[in-house]
Amino acid sequence: FLTLSGILYYMRGRRYEIEIKSKQLNQYYRELKNVRQVTKEVVADFNSDRRELEIMSYDLLKDLKLRLLILECFVPYEDHRRILSKLHYDEELDCWAVSSDLEVDSTLSQLQCFDFMRRPVSMYTLFMSRRVNHIFRCDRTMENKQNTFRFKEENILDLDLVGSTRTTKDYELNKNVTNTISSILQTALKQEDDINIDAANPMFRDFSFKPKRVDRMFTQPIITNQEIHKIKRCPSMTYTPVYPKARGLVPK
Missing domain, CATH: 1.20.5 (Single alpha-helices involved in coiled-coils or other helix-helix interfaces)
Structure with missing residues (x-):
């Protein structure tokens, strides 16, 4: 308690x-x-x-x-680009500065690989190629084409075309055989007359036609009216239909 x-x-x-x-x-x-x-x-x-x-x-x-x-x-465009190319950032002074024309950068940049380049290149090469291509696209005068190189630092060989030697000779005819060959060629190339053959059945022939106009180069025999009457007076031949013979178990 x-x-x-x-x-x-x-x-x-x-x-x-x-x-x-x-x-x-x-x-x-x-x-x-x-x-x-x-x-x-x-x-x-x-x-x-x-x-x-x-x-x-x-x-x-x-x-x-x-x-x-x-x-x-x-300010012109070229001077503008030239001034921008001289600008660099000074890490010691912590500010941007403009380099003079006499200054040369002794340190070379490391080669880098780019998707549109065939081999590793430096930034200077990349900048120059872009600059040259831009100038070539903007100004295509003859003076600019001569001063710019689109294929700078490229492995390009300029080769001249060499023609091949001739491997054939011209065909020459012998003088002794010239006359015989020319006569053979003339006979072979001679144009012959056309031969017209009528293979129709004599009973279906129609002799009431008029002779057509013949070319001057070819001659065709003309049928006279007496010959046409002689052909019409010939007795007409009657032909009996010939049916095949039945063979086998066919009833007669």
Whole structure:
């Protein structure tokens, strides 16, 4: 059983713990307020810096567009490309710089493989090939064709066509045989008269036709009226139909 002194001792301990916890809670709450204040200040500073950067980027972009428009309108294309080719980024100074014409880059770039190239090439070769092809497509005058090389650094052999020697000879006729061969050819090429053959049955012939016009080259015998009357007076022949004989067990 708990006594009065034990209950008082227990209550004093609980009160002491409550005081300690309340002090810790107040301390954490003050720290939370400080953190919230710091975050508000950081957000405000960030927003102000962002606005300043946006205004600066807008002004720089506007100035850049103006300069590019001036370059495009008043600077030739070749000079523009030449200036762009001289630009390089300086890592030590952390800025872009323009290299002079006398400077020569001693370090060669490593050869790289490209899909549209036959062999690994350097960036300089790639740039020059693109530049030459672009110039050739844009300006196709005779002077430009002579100064540009579309097939630069390509393994191309220029070979001349060599004609083959003749392996046949002209046919020559012997003088002794010329006359005999010419006579044989004349007889072989001589045009002969046409032969007309009438293979029809005499009873179906019609002799009432008129003789057709004959060409001048060929002659055809003409039938007179007396011959036609003689042919008509000939007795007509009667033909009896001939049937095949029956064979086998066919009754007569």
